[in-house]
Amino acid sequence: MSKIKVAVIGCGAIAQRRHIPEYEQNPNVELVAFCDPVIERAEKYAEKHGAKAYADYKELLAKEKVDAVSVCTPNALHAAVAIAAANAGAHVLVEKPMAGSAEEGRAMIEAASRNGVYLMVGHNQRLMPPHVKAKEILDSGKLGRVLTFRTSFGHPGPEGWSVDGKGSWFFRKGEAIMGAMGDLGVHKSDFIRYLLNDEVADIAAFVGTIHKEGTDVDDNATCILRMKSGAIGTLVASWTQYKGGDNSTVLWCENGVMEIGTGAGDQVEVKLRNGSVETYKVGAMATNEKQTDSGVINEFVNCLVTNTPPSISGEEGLRSLQVILAAFESQATGKVIAL
CATH class of the missing domain: 3.30.360.10 (Dihydrodipicolinate Reductase; domain 2)
Structure with missing residues (x-):
């Protein structure tokens, strides 16, 4: 089986301490792109993984064909990034809280459904x-x-x-x-x-x-x-x-x-x-x-490998x-x- 190509958008603490190390340990994953407005943060990981670094997530999604995206941005950007990733055909793992409002949460669920991709919320x-x-x-x-x-x-x-x-x-x-x-x-x-x-x-x-x-x-x-x-x-x-x-x-x-x-x-x-x-x-x-x-990354990757919808779904994230x-x-x- 070919590896799941993953992009990490937002390279702050949660990405550095949980998402990236847990992806690194998962044999089914290839980290192909990193994004952060502080480009040096993205470059550090891109260099390590022979991946690409971007300052703008829209550019990343336009230029890279990724299977899945981890959204590790500040809360206010969760919805915009998750919807853009879903529209690009990528499965989405978004940090909690999934959104800043119920309307945004519903829009994220709708985008994932419309594009036939999974949306999982990082409720570890x-x-x-x-x-x-x-x-x-x-x-x-x-x-x-x-x-x-x-x-x-x-x-x-x-x-x-x-x-x-x-x-x-x-x-x-x-x-x-x-x-x-x-x-x-x-x-x-x-x-x-x-x-x-x-x-x-x-x-x-x-x-x-x-x-x-x-x-x-x-x-x-x-x-x-x-x-x-x-x-x-x-x-x-x-x-x-x-x-x-x-x-x-x-x-x-x-x-x-x-x-x-x-x-x-x-x-x-x-x-x-x-x-x-x-x-x-x-x-x-x-x-x-x-x-x-945290178990979150392995759970997410397992959903993609086995083609099983995540139990910690967008709907669950929205209710919480x-x-x-x-x-x-x-x-x-x-x-x-x-x-």
């Missing part, structure tokens, strides 16, 4: 080993129905992660559209939907900028969710967890409690009402400090995005928003 939380295990346990039914939950994702903020530090696009609303909610909150709205196999029915939220100076994007959010099943819980996203960052989820169920990533980040603990305790150490979750394989957009609406109006 579904693929983290503790989360895969938690889903398996919950689906087994041993815990019964989920009654209440909390899910949280926080770290010190993108200044330590982004290639541009404090000058990062993450802090500029025109490019980022949203802050901690687009960076972390959307991961958790996606994860809780996936884990509970349920949709958010209503959301009330406080979203604001509490501590990051000189930015007009949110650095914290606390949301209350009611699911269609009736389960209620909280979702927290934070860029100000300067010590003791968090990526944990706790589910209180009819038959006991499941704690995911609460103590050691690599484990799932099930405490049943009958007194038994089960601990599953299943491998670590990727963090900004400790880059383990709509939860976050509703949280902003709740903050703006002071009302509970029905989805």
